[in-house]
Amino acid sequence: MENKLWCFVSMALIAAGSVTTSYAKDDGKTPIQFIPVKDVQINDAFWTPKFNRWNSVTVPDVFNKFEGKHLKTAEEQNNNNIFMDFDEVAAGRKGTGHSAGLPWFNGLVYETIRGVSDLLMQHPDKKLEDRIDKYITRIEAAQKIDSNGFIDTYTDLVQPEYRWGENGGFLRWQHNVYNAGMLIEAGVHYYEATGKVKLLEVAVRLANYMCDLMGPAPKKNIIPSHSGPEEAVIKLYWLFKQNPDIKKQINLPVDETAYWKLVTFWMENRGKHCGYPLWVKWGNEKSEQWIREQKYKDPQFGDNARPSWGDYAQDSITIFEQKTIEGHAVRATLLATGVVAAALENHSPKYIQTATDWWDNMVGRRMFITGGVGAIHFDEKFGEDYFLPTDAYLETCAAVGAGFFSQRMNELTGEGKYMDEFERVLYNNVLTGISLSGDKYTYQNPLNSHNHSRWEWHSCPCCPPMFLKIVSAMPDSSMQNKLIN
Numbered sequence: 001m002e003n004k005l006w007c008f009v010s011m012a013l014i015a016a017g018s019v020t021t022s023y024a025k026d027d028g029k030t031p032i033q034f035i036p037v038k039d040v041q042i043n044d045a046f047w048t049p050k051f052n053r054w055n056s057v058t059v060p061d062v063f064n065k066f067e068g069k070h071l072k073t074a075e076e077q078n079n080n081n082i083f084m085d086f087d088e089v090a091a092g093r094k095g096t097g098h099s100a101g102l103p104w105f106n107g108l109v110y111e112t113i114r115g116v117s118d119l120l121m122q123h124p125d126k127k128l129e130d131r132i133d134k135y136i137t138r139i140e141a142a143q144k145i146d147s148n149g150f151i152d153t154y155t156d157l158v159q160p161e162y163r164w165g166e167n168g169g170f171l172r173w174q175h176n177v178y179n180a181g182m183l184i185e186a187g188v189h190y191y192e193a194t195g196k197v198k199l200l201e202v203a204v205r206l207a208n209y210m211c212d213l214m215g216p217a218p219k220k221n222i223i224p225s226h227s228g229p230e231e232a233v234i235k236l237y238w239l240f241k242q243n244p245d246i247k248k249q250i251n252l253p254v255d256e257t258a259y260w261k262l263v264t265f266w267m268e269n270r271g272k273h274c275g276y277p278l279w280v281k282w283g284n285e286k287s288e289q290w291i292r293e294q295k296y297k298d299p300q301f302g303d304n305a306r307p308s309w310g311d312y313a314q315d316s317i318t319i320f321e322q323k324t325i326e327g328h329a330v331r332a333t334l335l336a337t338g339v340v341a342a343a344l345e346n347h348s349p350k351y352i353q354t355a356t357d358w359w360d361n362m363v364g365r366r367m368f369i370t371g372g373v374g375a376i377h378f379d380e381k382f383g384e385d386y387f388l389p390t391d392a393y394l395e396t397c398a399a400v401g402a403g404f405f406s407q408r409m410n411e412l413t414g415e416g417k418y419m420d421e422f423e424r425v426l427y428n429n430v431l432t433g434i435s436l437s438g439d440k441y442t443y444q445n446p447l448n449s450h451n452h453s454r455w456e457w458h459s460c461p462c463c464p465p466m467f468l469k470i471v472s473a474m475p476d477s478s479m480q481n482k483l484i485n
């Protein structure tokens with residue numbers, strides 16, 4: 001076994017300040033020791049100019065575009081300013097029928113805050129921190145309007161009756177749990193970066209609500225139909241487990257074991273549904289209609305039945321039965337990352353085997369020479385083994401997910417092969433996602449880029465926040481490690 005810790009980092013970085021020698025779990029079962037991001041400075045001819053550009057151009061660019069500032073008229077700007085949706089909700093307006101973005105835009109904003117938090121640890125910027133503080137005030141105000149702490153501006157403004165996919169809602173489209181997870185992760189990272197607890201408290205309020213609502217009967221059988229919340233809630237669990245004193249700063253009850261239970265429920269209840277709709281046989285349209293008509297509530301399915309979210313959302317069978325990496329490539333790689341994060345905590349052979357099976361299948365048979373994954377445009381999904389066409393889809397977000405998956409596998413095992421694949425995807429399918437100017441991005445990254453060019457913004461701008469998340473995490477590959485230092 002080769003103990004390879006971020007070989008590109010070893011060439012590119014110099015450590016400054018204290019260097020941690022302890023592992024977050026501190027259980028002697030994991031071989032990797034990490035340097036926390038705040039203790040690393042990048043001083044390298046290749047990376048330093050890029051980070052300078054991303055800090056000075058990309059970060060304000062992404063926030064500006066989520067505020068609609070790239071648009072010409074004031075009306076266009078207001079209609080596309082996602083932060084004004086938080087203000088609308090905070091003002092008590094519901095069901096207005098207008099949202100500045102798609103259902104997952106809240107999550108994209110939170111992902112950006114998470115990425116920028118990590119950048120702030122390396123490059124303190126008071127003005128930028130003030131800007132984020134103002135966003136957080138608006139986010140908190142929107143949450144406080146709801147007695148449970150629910151926050152999801154698209155659902156509240158466009159379809160408030162469909163919260164968590166209830167009453168004929170279509171959770172796979174709504175992204176309620178995904179958005180919640182990204183908020184929680186942002187709360188943890190922003191706390192790490194600044195020591196400020198306001199967003200962390202918003203995160204705890206929402207996590208507590210989900211813990212009360214979701215779980216084994218009589219709680220509701222709700223799982224994230226878009227993964228990401230799994231790893232996010234594990235980070236919240238680790239934060240309080242390793243730093244119980246932080247609870248004193250939170251004006252809410254904190255039971256971190258409930259957060260861990262929620263994650264394992266989400267993991268182990270994939271595939272545990274009523275057996276319908278038959279996504280492959282019926283197709284997406286008919287399947288969605290079946291869910292919207294709430295046919296899963298038919299007494300034949302028993303109490304508390306839920307629909308299947310299909311292969312697309314890694315929900316046809318349990319994760320332990322699934323031997324190959326399947327479905328929507330961003331969802332799949334983020335779920336895989338969550339499985340490994342959970343394995344770091346529970347050391348379960350079942351979790352480790354599942355993650356290993358998926359990684360071996362992904363890298364051995366379904367990954368492109370660039371590290372890109374997700375060959376098929378339809379459903380943005382993995383193809384069959386060895387289906388590797390030159391015009392394949394290869395979304396930037398999926399590359400980021402594959403990178404995080406490999407990094408966590410390295411953390412779990414200490415094996416260098418995982419970081420080899422991290423490097424492959426970082427250099428060849430993540431960096432393609434942004435222009436040298438720092439303000440143009442890609443969604444698809446086919447080997448043959450004919451007819452593809454970078455765009456200034458996108459109707460679904462998921463990739464720039466994901467890009468920021470992974471590059472900002474580069475100096476530190478153990479999200480929980482820095483919490484104990």
Ligand SMILES: [Zn+2]
Pocket residue numbers: 395396397398443461462463464466
């Ligand atoms: Zn994307």
